[in-house]
Amino acid sequence: xxxANRWAxxxxxxxxxxxxxxxxxxxxxxxxxxxxxTGTYDCRPAHxxxxxxxxxxxxxxxxxxxxxxxxxxxxxxxxxxxxxxGHFSSSExxxxxxxxxxxxxxxxxxxxxxPPFNVGAFGGTWDLTFDKCDGPLRRYxxxxxxTSGSADVSIDNGNxxxxxxxxx
Amino acid sequence: MIRCAAAALLLxxxxxxxxxxxxxxxxxxxxxxxTGTYDCRPAYxxxxxSVNNAATFTFSLPATSTRPEMAxxxxxxxxxxxxxxxxxDSDAEAYILVTTADGSxxxxxxxxxxxxxxxxxYWNLVLDTCVGPIRRYTGYAFDASGTLDFTLENGAVNAHVxx
Numbered sequence: 034x035x036x037a038n039r040w041a042x043x044x045x046x047x048x049x050x051x052x053x054x055x056x057x058x059x060x061x062x063x064x065x066x067x068x069x070x071t072g073t074y075d076c077r078p079a080h081x082x083x084x085x086x087x088x089x090x091x092x093x094x095x096x097x098x099x100x101x102x103x104x105x106x107x108x109x110x111x112x113x114x115x116x117x118x119g120h121f122s123s124s125e126x127x128x129x130x131x132x133x134x135x136x137x138x139x140x141x142x143x144x145x146x147x148p149p150f151n152v153g154a155f156g157g158t159w160d161l162t163f164d165k166c167d168g169p170l171r172r173y174x175x176x177x178x179x180t181s182g183s184a185d186v187s188i189d190n191g192n193x194x195x196x197x198x199x200x201x
Numbered sequence: 202m203i204r205c206a207a208a209a210l211l212l213x214x215x216x217x218x219x220x221x222x223x224x225x226x227x228x229x230x231x232x233x234x235x236t237g238t239y240d241c242r243p244a245y246x247x248x249x250x251s252v253n254n255a256a257t258f259t260f261s262l263p264a265t266s267t268r269p270e271m272a273x274x275x276x277x278x279x280x281x282x283x284x285x286x287x288x289x290d291s292d293a294e295a296y297i298l299v300t301t302a303d304g305s306x307x308x309x310x311x312x313x314x315x316x317x318x319x320x321x322x323y324w325n326l327v328l329d330t331c332v333g334p335i336r337r338y339t340g341y342a343f344d345a346s347g348t349l350d351f352t353l354e355n356g357a358v359n360a361h362v363x364x
Contacts, residue, residue, distance in 0.1 A: 057223075060338055075252065077339035082243050088265030096261065096274055098294065099312065100253040105296060107272045109261040129263040131270055133298065135310065145300065148264040173225050174242030 057082060057170055057177020059201040062095055069193035070104050070136045079201055081116055081166075084175035089113040092130055093161060093184065093201070099135065106197070107133040110146070110159045110186070116178050118166045123159045132159065132186045134195050142188045142195045156190035222247060222335055222342020224364040227260060229271070233358045235301055239268045244364055246281055246331070249340035254278045255294070258326060258349065258364075270300040273362075275324050275351070280334070281343050286326040295324055297351060299358060307358040309351075324351035 062076040079095035092111030099105035110130035112121055122128065129147030136142070144157030161184045169176030184199040227241040244260035257276035264270035278292040288295060294312030301307075309322030327347045334341030349362040 058338055075339065077249075078245070078247055078337060078342075080243065080245070084242070087240055087242075088268070090263060090265060092261075092263055094261045096257070096259055096296075098249075098252065098255045098257060098274070098276070099296075100255070105310075107261060107274070107296060107298070109263050109272070111263060129265075131261075131263060131272065131300075133272065135296075145270070146263075148266050148270075148302070172243065173223055174227075174240070177223075177243075 057168075057172060057179065059180055061181075062199065062201040064095075064097065064106060064197055064199045066104065066106075066134065066195060066197050068195045069140070070134055070142065070195045072104070074103060074106075076106065076108075076199065076201075081163075081178045081180045082172065082175060083115055083169060083178070085115075086175060090129065091116045093180070095199075099137075102137060104137055105133075105135045107131070108186075108199075110161055110184065115169070115176075116163060116166050116180070118163050121161045121163075123157075128159075130159070132157065132188060132197070134188065134197070140192050142192055143190050144186065144188045157186060157188040159184060159186045222333075222337065222344065224345060226346075227362065227364040229360055229362045231269075231299075231358060231360050233356065234305070234307065235269060235299055235358045235360075237269075239271075241271065241273075241362060241364075246328075246343040246345040247337070247340060248280055248334060248343065250280075251340065254280075256281045257294075258345070264300065264302070269302065270298075272296065272298045273349075273351075275326055275349065280341075281328060281331050281345070283328050283331050286328075288322070288324045293324075295322070295351075297322065297324070297353060299353065299360075307353040309353055321355045322351065322353045324349065 062079040083091035094109040097106035113127040134142040163182040165181040168178035186197040227244040248256040259274040298308035333343035
């Protein structure tokens, strides 16, 4: 390989390494709701982040912005340690987060875990599995991770039962 | 060799992993029934033309022992740009819910699915910088700075966000 080719190769390799579209945002995110609220929706953009300086908090977070005929979902589920490949659940001592679903008729379903209640899961449970967890990637607030996996959430706050299965 | 090294440094510097749609700073100061100043990072500005052209400034933070829980998403249905956006705009949408340590909740929801107006709440978003669009998996992100002010439930809770 001559000098010009080596230079071109270096440029291509480094440009590819930037991967702007994979810095802590999951490549896919699909949520399927069942029970009192049903449907399958795109839940991107979804992010996984970890902030050692703010309670050591880590979370998978996403929002399904409501449109006509589509419920809204606000989700942030996580724990207080660095994310890694594995299984995590709302029954663990450092579990935290929330999961809100607002149906198209305005009925509100919510689950909260950890602080401020410190009573374990309130209004439901969650399970989160990271099949891939690449990082940490330096970000302003700490770190992001390129992840894939799944999550299951169950809500029963008295308004009815809603379950959610998320793949990302 | 020198040219290669220079090219490598230039390209690595241009990656800027830490500025792709995440605000550099985010600080929220509450007054009223909720008080205190908190770090609200990570916060994001995104725009998704394929999903109702929705653009949102959002942060969703679980509570910690010293911080209330915050789910904040305000937006509209067009590409973000430098300027001011308010809850009285015809395409405004918002979802804000704050839960305090005693379990009290304060919130507002505007736009679909209920097509409610801002009700007893109000928000005012100012984008001083809005650099992008930056291609992401689903639409675009923007590197933004500015302010967000919102009031919930007839002034029971007020918040000022700088990012």
